[in-house]
């Protein structure tokens with residue numbers, strides 16, 4: 001599992017010398033951690049799993065959904081070229097519904 005770059009913005013990570021309370025950029029859960037990106041993003045372990053462990057067929061859709069939520073202007077082209085709907089793993093959809101239940105774009109899945 002490569003966690004050397006920010007899952008949100010791909011910026012390099014920085015490692016603090018002691019734990020700080022971080023707010024997850026995805027689900028807004030607060031956790032103590034030493035790792036965040038140079039732009040201040042922190043992604044909690046649950047959201048890391050969602051990002052990194054789902055099948056490739058839906059990762060771009062997750063990224064797109066996250067991008068819309070977090071930085072719609074930056075991530076606009078993130079999922080260009082994917083085939084929405086037809087190849088999404090049902091387990092991943094269930095996971096996304098749990099993690100990203102606040103995302104309006106997933107309500108129709």
Ligand SMILES: [Zn+2]
Nearest residue numbers: 006009037041
């Ligand atoms: Zn970042």
Ligand SMILES: [Zn+2]
Nearest residue numbers: 024027044047
């Ligand atoms: Zn989270």
